[in-house]
Amino acid sequence: MVTWNKHVPSREELFESKRLALLTEAVSAFNERGFHATSMSELGRRLGVTKSALYYYFPSKQAILKAAFDHVIGIAFDSLDRARNSDQCGIDKLELALRGYMEGALGEFSRCIILTEEHALIEEERTVIVESRDAFEAALRELVQEGIADGSIIPCDPKLAIFSIFGAINWVPKWYRMDGEWTSAQLASAVSELICRSIRAYPPERFINQNWLGVR
Amino acid sequence: MVTWNKHVPSREELFESKRLALLTEAVSAFNERGFHATSMSELGRRLGVTKSALYYYFPSKQAILKAAFDHVIGIAFDSLDRARNSDQCGIDKLELALRGYMEGALGEFSRCIILTEEHALIEEERTVIVESRDAFEAALRELVQEGIADGSIIPCDPKLAIFSIFGAINWVPKWYRMDGEWTSAQLASAVSELICRSIRAYPPERFINQNWLGVR
Amino acid sequence: MVTWNKHVPSREELFESKRLALLTEAVSAFNERGFHATSMSELGRRLGVTKSALYYYFPSKQAILKAAFDHVIGIAFDSLDRARNSDQCGIDKLELALRGYMEGALGEFSRCIILTEEHALIEEERTVIVESRDAFEAALRELVQEGIADGSIIPCDPKLAIFSIFGAINWVPKWYRMDGEWTSAQLASAVSELICRSIRAYPPERFINQNWLGVR
Amino acid sequence: MVTWNKHVPSREELFESKRLALLTEAVSAFNERGFHATSMSELGRRLGVTKSALYYYFPSKQAILKAAFDHVIGIAFDSLDRARNSDQCGIDKLELALRGYMEGALGEFSRCIILTEEHALIEEERTVIVESRDAFEAALRELVQEGIADGSIIPCDPKLAIFSIFGAINWVPKWYRMDGEWTSAQLASAVSELICRSIRAYPPERFINQNWLGVR
DNA sequence: AATGAATGAGGGTTCATTCAT
DNA sequence: TATGAATGAACCCTCATTCAT
Numbered sequence: 039m040v041t042w043n044k045h046v047p048s049r050e051e052l053f054e055s056k057r058l059a060l061l062t063e064a065v066s067a068f069n070e071r072g073f074h075a076t077s078m079s080e081l082g083r084r085l086g087v088t089k090s091a092l093y094y095y096f097p098s099k100q101a102i103l104k105a106a107f108d109h110v111i112g113i114a115f116d117s118l119d120r121a122r123n124s125d126q127c128g129i130d131k132l133e134l135a136l137r138g139y140m141e142g143a144l145g146e147f148s149r150c151i152i153l154t155e156e157h158a159l160i161e162e163e164r165t166v167i168v169e170s171r172d173a174f175e176a177a178l179r180e181l182v183q184e185g186i187a188d189g190s191i192i193p194c195d196p197k198l199a200i201f202s203i204f205g206a207i208n209w210v211p212k213w214y215r216m217d218g219e220w221t222s223a224q225l226a227s228a229v230s231e232l233i234c235r236s237i238r239a240y241p242p243e244r245f246i247n248q249n250w251l252g253v254r
Numbered sequence: 255m256v257t258w259n260k261h262v263p264s265r266e267e268l269f270e271s272k273r274l275a276l277l278t279e280a281v282s283a284f285n286e287r288g289f290h291a292t293s294m295s296e297l298g299r300r301l302g303v304t305k306s307a308l309y310y311y312f313p314s315k316q317a318i319l320k321a322a323f324d325h326v327i328g329i330a331f332d333s334l335d336r337a338r339n340s341d342q343c344g345i346d347k348l349e350l351a352l353r354g355y356m357e358g359a360l361g362e363f364s365r366c367i368i369l370t371e372e373h374a375l376i377e378e379e380r381t382v383i384v385e386s387r388d389a390f391e392a393a394l395r396e397l398v399q400e401g402i403a404d405g406s407i408i409p410c411d412p413k414l415a416i417f418s419i420f421g422a423i424n425w426v427p428k429w430y431r432m433d434g435e436w437t438s439a440q441l442a443s444a445v446s447e448l449i450c451r452s453i454r455a456y457p458p459e460r461f462i463n464q465n466w467l468g469v470r
Numbered sequence: 471m472v473t474w475n476k477h478v479p480s481r482e483e484l485f486e487s488k489r490l491a492l493l494t495e496a497v498s499a500f501n502e503r504g505f506h507a508t509s510m511s512e513l514g515r516r517l518g519v520t521k522s523a524l525y526y527y528f529p530s531k532q533a534i535l536k537a538a539f540d541h542v543i544g545i546a547f548d549s550l551d552r553a554r555n556s557d558q559c560g561i562d563k564l565e566l567a568l569r570g571y572m573e574g575a576l577g578e579f580s581r582c583i584i585l586t587e588e589h590a591l592i593e594e595e596r597t598v599i600v601e602s603r604d605a606f607e608a609a610l611r612e613l614v615q616e617g618i619a620d621g622s623i624i625p626c627d628p629k630l631a632i633f634s635i636f637g638a639i640n641w642v643p644k645w646y647r648m649d650g651e652w653t654s655a656q657l658a659s660a661v662s663e664l665i666c667r668s669i670r671a672y673p674p675e676r677f678i679n680q681n682w683l684g685v686r
Numbered sequence: 687m688v689t690w691n692k693h694v695p696s697r698e699e700l701f702e703s704k705r706l707a708l709l710t711e712a713v714s715a716f717n718e719r720g721f722h723a724t725s726m727s728e729l730g731r732r733l734g735v736t737k738s739a740l741y742y743y744f745p746s747k748q749a750i751l752k753a754a755f756d757h758v759i760g761i762a763f764d765s766l767d768r769a770r771n772s773d774q775c776g777i778d779k780l781e782l783a784l785r786g787y788m789e790g791a792l793g794e795f796s797r798c799i800i801l802t803e804e805h806a807l808i809e810e811e812r813t814v815i816v817e818s819r820d821a822f823e824a825a826l827r828e829l830v831q832e833g834i835a836d837g838s839i840i841p842c843d844p845k846l847a848i849f850s851i852f853g854a855i856n857w858v859p860k861w862y863r864m865d866g867e868w869t870s871a872q873l874a875s876a877v878s879e880l881i882c883r884s885i886r887a888y889p890p891e892r893f894i895n896q897n898w899l900g901v902r
Numbered sequence: 903a904a905t906g907a908a909t910g911a912g913g914g915t916t917c918a919t920t921c922a923t
Numbered sequence: 924t925a926t927g928a929a930t931g932a933a934c935c936c937t938c939a940t941t942c943a944t
Binding site for chain 1: 286287288289290291371373374408409410411414415417418419420421422423424425426428429444445448449450451452453455457459460461464
């Protein structure tokens with residue numbers, strides 16, 4: 039939160055920052071235990087308030103999940119746009135898009151890529167979210183096509199490739215601990231480089247983003 | 255079930271086949287909706303019986319999950335052993351291990367790799383299962399080390415590599431439909447080849463396991 | 471079961487003896503754990519058969535309880551009649567009635583006085599049983615009146631006396647173990663003598679039925 | 687509830703009084719129908735709330751039973767201590783202990799001596815409770831020994847005596863109705879006098895605590 | 903802005919009971 | 924005569940949600 043010139047946070051700002059704290063904590067919990075296994079009381083406990091208090095910020099548990107999805111989807115498309123507008127070959131655009139997605143998702147919220155729990159959404163909302171996610175995946179597949187066309191990606195089935203890549207990425211929150219040895223930015227770089235190498239034409243014999251790992 | 259010469263299934267066989275049907279259905283449901291979101295009534299409905307009937311085959315919902323884990327763990331180690339005993343370089347052993355694991359897990363039960371839901375296990379059982387899974391991951395990491403040593407894998411952090419690979423693989427049940435265009439064996443080959451290429455030294459410029467995809 | 475002259479038990483006799491075995495075991499279990507806490511499976515397990523088998527001998531769990539009550543009520547009234555027809559004073563008739571009741575109830579079935587669980591009976595049957603039990607209690611109260619009249623019992627409220635006495639007696643199965651140091655006959659004598667002393671006129675300074683206890 | 691000077695009950699007081707009301711009602715129901723036969727819905731219905739509401743005051747049905755036991759055990763030992771510290775002969779101490787126990791147990795909660803249902807406690811808690819109860823019984827047996835020694839009690843087996851006495855006392859809640867003709871204090875006096883007479887040396891020919899019964 | 907108290911729906915599990923074999 | 928399999932009701936308990944304060 040930017041504080042400028044003895045800035046005293048307004049009521050609205052306080053509200054928003056608390057709302058965000060709740061969202062972050064919720065996403066973290068959903069990632070760890072799953073949506074259904076996380077109770078509102080549990081969320082309240084983590085935040086030091088009663089579960090009733092949570093309803094001041096979100097009308098329902100579903101709404102929290104929805105908000106989380108929206109947020110992540112936003113990050114995804116932002117990253118995608120930046121990658122598309124960059125002046126690079128297909129595989130590099132793909133890698134850029136993935137890195138940006140992971141960095142945003144892992145960093146901002148503590149650990150957040152929960153596209154896993156889409157089945158927990160109620161029908162109505164799921165439709166919207168799944169459409170967005172599918173659109174994101176489709177865009178990534180197009181980048182793969184682009185890469186195949188420009189020779190930066192070897193011939194492959196884009197669907198299969200993107201599914202595999204998505205799997206690797208969505209798995210990250212299961213094992214990534216923020217307090218661990220890697221920052222989210224390092225991880226994003228390393229994982230996207232690693233995973234993109236699976237379809238990259240003329241892949242180098244050295245990873246350049248794993249120096250910090252002590253790998254020569 | 256093999257029927258030979260007017261074979262009438264014995265009571266025990268019937269019991270076992272029903273038990274297996276339940277296990278399969280449960281695993282499928284857990285994969286789709288998650289463990290907690292799947293109710294016993296729901297399982298019963300899918301199988302055309304009351305939820306009470308399920309308790310004739312498993313003492314608890316937990317026990318179903320446990321049995322599923324045990325089964326998959328068994329498949330994993332079987333595949334691992336075969337790979338280890340093969341006479342190949344590190345990366346090929348790894349690919350073999352992964353392929354066998356996926357093939358077994360995807361084929362036998364309809365869709366089964368649910369190592370995802372480990373948090374749903376009760377403490378006591380979780381310890382055992384998580385130990386097994388960690389042992390499996392550790393063995394895979396060793397294969398990576400072996401590959402780095404023998405030059406078939408480029409320098410990389412084994413932990414990172416295996417996490418990514420595991421992610422891609424565990425994601426498969428989320429999108430794989432048995433009635434779709436690919437058999438489980440085809441999928442297993444294609445995904446393991448794809449994913450291994452991310453760390454393979456001197457990777458070829460063509461996938462050999464994706465011919466059936468129509469990829470030139 | 472009397473076997474006389476190479477007596478081969480007929481079907482009916484076998485049936486009856488099994489039925490009695492079940493009744494005995496059931497009463498014992500009801501005494502130990504209570505009616506509701508004792509399941510049919512548990513009963514089956516104790517007898518080495520399936521719970522389904524039990525339904526060949528009794529149409530329902532309620533029926534078992536009812537049969538047990540009937541049996542005990544029968545014992546109670548038999549004992550009461552013998553006491554009434556004896557040529558003794560009030561207190562001695564009472565003691566006789568109680569002793570006979572306990573002896574019958576404790577001895578025949580392993581441990582059986584379960585008048586405690588009357589609330590477990592369904593309305594209809596409870597009415598009948600409770601009436602019988604009340605009739606028994608009323609008869610005992612009359613013996614108290616008789617004793618007060620003939621001077622063998624001190625002035626007291628018969629209701630209170632009989633309630634207390636009944637309590638002591640119905641408590642016996644809670645602590646009496648057949649394999650213990652006392653036989654059921656010894657116990658019946660000792661307890662009835664002890665308990666009757668509470669209202670007996672000119673009570674002796676020594677119990678005559680506790681010699682076997684080593685009490686001087 | 688004491689209302690002093692416009693006393694408005696605080697939230698905590700309200701909570702405690704509701705909790706106590708629940709405990710009382712539960713004990714009463716357990717006495718009437720038994721622990722297992724009393725459902726939480728039934729308890730809720732009696733108190734005019736949903737069964738869910740009960741869980742706000744106790745974490746489980748078991749916990750209610752446990753609390754009841756604890757309460758009664760407390761009453762028992764309080765009474766025992768007072769009796770022990772009194773300056774009387776053995777039989778009078780015993781009578782005092784019993785009277786205090788009954789008075790406390792019957793009066794405070796409506797009807798409460800439920801040491802009967804100990805088998806319903808889960809293993810862990812049962813151990814503790816049964817130990818306490820055994821300690822209480824043991825202490826009563828010691829009073830009997832003391833009485834035999836000082837000549838106020840005739841020679842008898844203390845175990846047998848205390849079992850019988852306990853039975854009479856634990857039976858009371860089965861028939862005692864608070865709205866009946868006797869107060870709990872009257873009852874406690876009368877029953878303990880009556881029951882103690884069974885082992886008292888030189889027992890009087892008149893009960894002194896039954897005047898209110900109209901007994902001459 | 904947050905809490906305490908209560909609700910109602912649903913979940914996992916047990917159990918008496920039935921019925922075909 | 925007894926069993927295996929299944930059912931449906933009931934039970935204990937959890938949880939998202941509401942509402943007065």
